[in-house]
Amino acid sequence: MQITKTEFRKYDKGGNIKGFCRVVFDDCFAIETRLIQGKNGVFVAFPDHRNKEGKYSQQAYPTTKEIRSAIIDAVLKAYKEA
Incomplete structure (x- = not known):
């Protein structure tokens, strides 16, 4: 799977x-x-959902370090270009 946009x-x-x-x-x-913007710089937050008890669960997330790094790099690049 490749990031295309x-x-x-x-x-x-x-x-x-x-x-x-x-x-x-x-x-x-x-x-x-x-x-x-966090205490230690910016970070990428993936989609999540709050349930009836008020707890959050992730809805979509990377399952490998490689794809996580690729997504974070692509988002930070898009942010810097915006």
Whole structure:
């Protein structure tokens, strides 16, 4: 699976969220990530969902270090170019 497109949208309404990035794989599957300013710099947050008990669970996430690194690198590159 290859990353074929990234679309970054800045979020200028304050808070820790820097923006949202759609990452497209093989021109046929996409996930929406968030870029968040943390204490130690920015990080990529993958899609999650809060259940009835208020706990979060991830909805989509990379299963290998290689694809995680590729996604993070693509999102950070799109952020810097935006």
